[in-house]
Amino acid sequence: MKKKVFVFDLDDTLYKEIDFLKSAYREIADWLSASFHVSDAYDYMLSCYQRGENVFLNTNEKYNLQIELSEYLTRYRGHVPHISLLEEVRQVLYQLKIENDVLGIITDGREITQSNKIAALGLEEYIQRENCIISECFGYSKPALEAYLFFQNKYPDCIYYYIGDNVDKDFIAPNKLGWTTVCLLDNGMNIHKQRKVDVQKSPLYFISSLKELLVL
Ligand SMILES: [Mg+2]
Structure with a gap:
């Protein structure tokens, strides 16, 4: 045979793949919290995604941040996922x-x-x-x-x-x-x-x- x-x-x-996306948003939200004292970014990012919006651009606007989009993407792509x-x-x-x-x-x-x-x-x-x-x-x-x-x-x-x-x-x-x-x-x-x-x-x-x- x-x-x-x-x-x-x-x-x-x-x-x-949605589990990877959530894991990445969780990691980014933890980083925003630790480095910029931003709270509840995870829920906000996920809701932007679900509405089909530009997640990281919106996150910068909402929390008044000037983070390069490439910085978000590097963290998204490079994080060790759960x-x-x-x-x-x-x-x-x-x-x-x-x-x-x-x-x-x-x-x-x-x-x-x-x-x-x-x-x-x-x-x-x-x-x-x-x-x-x-x-x-x-x-x-x-x-x-x-x-x-x-x-x-x-x-x-x-x-x-x-x-x-x-x-x-x-x-x-x-x-x-x-x-x-x-x-x-x-x-x-x-x-x-x-x-x-x-x-x-x-x-x-x-x-x-x-x-x-x-x-x-
Ligand atoms: Mg596939």
Whole structure:
């Protein structure tokens, strides 16, 4: 029987990115409190985000601060997040691991930010670090084929799966390569909303929980 290779997207697939955002706002609010004696910035930033406003610009205005936006962004992207895997996600990864399947990640983003997330989620317990492909250091981002070919070349003659959430970019390359593509449906909490797309962008399967992977 052929070996299976399961490659996952990170944000809004293995955990909800809104949790990272909240963690970053918490960190920034603590810093504003300690350095500028600003209180309740966390609730204010979150409400700005929910209204679709420019969070950091508004925060400067509301609290009469002159902080560079780049300073906020550096803290947002570079903070060590307090995020964790859902128990059901942990169980799925554990199950795949004990079945001896190969596990990997292909994620777009900055090396520091995505590496911090991978470490905070404890994903290295299930997925080898060298199988975690982060676009900034790998040199290609989705929908390029390269990251997917990395897995095909490293593990030839297997059955390949890509599990993601972004119908605009996650499934184009693996569809071309004949992988089984699986989209985790938005439960209403995703940062990037899912819309209807044409067939070359569409996944083969939609699932509402990663647990469904075990019965595909
Ligand atoms: Mg995603």
